[in-house]
Amino acid sequence: MKKLATVAVLAATATSTAYAGGIDRVGQKADIIYKPGTYGEVSFSSTMPSVSGNDLPLATPRGTFNSGASYDSVADDFNSFGFGFKHDISDRFSVAFTGQEDFGSDIAYGGDPRRTNLGGTSANANTYALALIGRFKLNENVSFHAGVRRDTADGTITLGGLAYGRVSGYEVRLSENVGYGYLIGGAYEIPEIAFRVAVTYNSKIRHDFATTETLNGRSIGASEATDVDTPQSVNIDLQTGIAEDTLLFGSIRWAEWSEFKIAPQRFEGLTGSGLVSLDDSTTFQVGLGRRFTEAFSASASIIYEDGGSDDLVSPLAPTNGLTAVTLGGAYRVGNAEISGGVRYNWLGDARPETGTPDTARADFSNNNAVSVGLKLGYYF
Known part of the structure; x- marks a missing residue:
């Protein structure tokens, strides 16, 4: 049963990159620390969103204006690369080193900013996190882990369209900056039935961007x-054997996106507000893994994330919650392990807004995203 835990869930984690709350991309996973022995991995995933919408009527001093504009392919495809290495220093102490693109945004609205509500608005942001994690096993059942994260980030945001009024044409460039944070957690395990519940807290990371x-x-x-804090978060991961060669697994991730603010000095002086407003997110996943042979296993799972308190969202993140299904498989030959999977996301309907009070400027509905992932692992 213990071997099942190291193989079946692999198929589910191969497609972790996709849309999630705020600009979440991989969920800050730390599960490599539970791999047996010395282990290394590299991973690649690609997400192909289909996000489109239409302008809503816009109130102007001269009356109501309806551009009739539509926005296609607002969200660009994006790829993510990751790696990890884990080593047992002793029977009780192990360390892991990982790299992953934890947050990101690739949004661009087409259209003439002089004739559409949001045409010309865009956001391009990238962060890459390196993490050094240590784990101490108190006994066979209880362990604790902690570590440090190094996060490199940069971004460019442009506002365009009639909905932005006098700040249409505004652009801010946030130069690359490095910030540091920490993670801490623990786990309880019953190896005989592949049971494990693990909790990990990730601190916020502050970036001071030259602007x-x-x-x-x-x-x-x-x-x-410009001071920007990436959100603090809590991950809860659970798995247990429920029958021979069958594993039930699930997770809950909460991220405090409401504290993620981008308020450059000059823009805040012009408007009295910041550029981005997001809601906290909680993402749930539940699935089954099945080992069919000593070498091959597969999994399926369902993911759900509720939208915010209403469907008004930032134009820089024009979706509101999601429902997703994943299918994956893993195959092991000797010490080598290859896993892959696909994830289909139904993205929640949303209405991008601007102004104070918030006023809907466009309507986005019936959108989706497809993610595919591949991971190569090796036990030394």
């Missing part, structure tokens, strides 16, 4: 550094 702000290509003055 360049322009309006229609012209500088609007020197800006102080």
Whole structure:
């Protein structure tokens, strides 16, 4: 049963990259620390979203204006690369080193900003986290883990369209910056039935970005550094054998996106507000893994994330919750392990908003995303 735990869930984790709350991409997984012995892996995943919508009528001093514009392919395809290495220093103490793109955004609205509500609005942001994790086994059942994260991030945001009024044409560039945070957690296991419940807390990470702000290509003055905190989060992962060669697994992830603020100095002075407003997210997953032979196993799971308190969202994240299904398989030959899978996401309907009070500017519905993933692992 213990061997089942190291193989069956692999198929589910191969497709972890996809849309989730805020700009979440991989969920800050730390499960490599539970691999037996010395182990290394590399992974690749690709997500292909289909996100489109239409302008809503816009109130202007001259009356209501309806552009009739539609936005296609607002969210660009994105790829993610990851790696991990884990080693047992002793019977009780082990360490792991990982790298993964934990957050990101690739959004671009087409259309003439002079004739559409949101045309010209875009966001491109990337973060890559390196984590060093240590685990101490108190006994066969109880263990604790902790570590440090090093996060590298940068981004560019552009606002365009009639809905932004006098700040249409605004752009901010946040130069690459490195921030540090920590993780801490523990687990309880019953190896005989492949049971494990693990909890991991990830701290927020503060970035102090050197900032360049322009309006229609012209500088609007020197800006102080922009402080941005990536969200703190809690991951709860559970698995247990429920029959011979069959594993039930699940997870809950909560992330505090409501504290994620981007408020460059000059923009805040012009508008009295920041660029991004997001809701906290809680994502649930439940699935089954099955080992069919000594070498081959497969899994299927369902993922659900509720939307915010309403369907008004930031134009820079034009979806609201999701439902997803994943299918995966894993095959082991000797010490080598290959796993892969596919995930289909039904993205929640949303209405991008601007202004104070929040006013819907477009309607996005019936959108989806497909993710595929591949992981290569080796036990040394």
